[in-house]
Amino acid sequence: MNTSDKPETLFSFFSTKSIDYYQNNLEENYRFFLPEHPETGETLSAEGENGVWTKLEKIHEGTVAEVSFSTTDFMTAEELISLLEPFDLDILWAPLYTGEFREFEPSGYGGGGNSISIFDTYGLTGGRETEDDYMSEGKMQNLTEETLEESKKMMLTNMDDLLENDPKSYYENFLGLYFLEERYSYLKQNGFQVYGAVVTGPVRELLKLKDVKQLRSPSLGELDYWNWE
Structure with missing residues (x-):
């Protein structure tokens, strides 16, 4: 097994209207388990x-926080959205x-x-919504039932554009997108399966x-403390 003491997880956001590739620094310290x-x-x-739950219990219930988790099973993106629908949370x-x-041996993985x-x-x-001239970026959208199909289509289109228009040395060595062709083919043939999420919302939500049996290995991210005075 290929392991590292300090793995630098690469998060590739293909589903964006403004650019073909977007590395999200916000989630790079989270880990997800198959x-x-x-x-x-x-x-x-x-x-x-x-x-995580003990820490959250000590924080004001209205504070907005970010939490990641893995799931106990592979599920479709639709199933993930449905699972979290009862809660007042945004899926990032x-x-x-x-x-x-x-299909391939991943370039980096670990675990105990x-x-x-x-x-x-x-x-x-x-x-992310942008203007037609691509000169200004709008607010990042959340992953919802309404945006899901567009996000899937956008991601596949951007992956295909990279494969068709850019050399392998560019998207592997510069963007760090290894096995892009294999991943693209797998998603086209098998659809979108997820095994976790990063969500944000009030601590009380x-x-x-904690009581959702399909979730495991939570990790606490950023906190946004509100001034309640």
């Missing part, structure tokens, strides 16, 4: 919760399974015991995720 081994179907474990990003270990976390993860987001 629910099962793609080759054998063996159920895999995930690393611990790191006291979801790691995609793109054929790792089935019976867990696997892929470092160069591709992900799905809601995209995030704490409700």
Whole structure:
């Protein structure tokens, strides 16, 4: 297994209207764990919760926070959105399974015991609205039922554009997008499967995720403290 003491996870945002490639620095420290081994179907474990729920319980319930988690099973993006629909939360990003270990050996992965976390993860987001002249960027959209199909189409289109118009040395060595052709073919043939998410919302809503049995290995991200005076 290819391991590293300090893996630099690569998050590739293809679903954006403004550029073909977008590296999201916000989520680069999160780790997501595969629910099962793609080759054998063996159920895999995930690393611990790191006291996330205890930390959140000590924070004012109206504070806005960011939490990542993995899921106990692969699921479609539609199933993920449906699972989180009862909660007042925004889905910022979801790691995609793109054929790792089935179609290719990922360039970086690690884990302890019976867990696997892929470092160069591709992900799905809601995209970013821009003006037609591409000179100004708008607000990043969240991943919702309304934006999902457009996000999928946008991601595949941008991947195809890179494959058709740019040399492999550019998107691998400069953008860090390894196995782009294999991943593109896998998504085209098998659809979009996710195994986690990064969400944001009030602490009182995030704490409700503690009881969702399909979620595991949460990690706490940024906090936005509100002035309640």
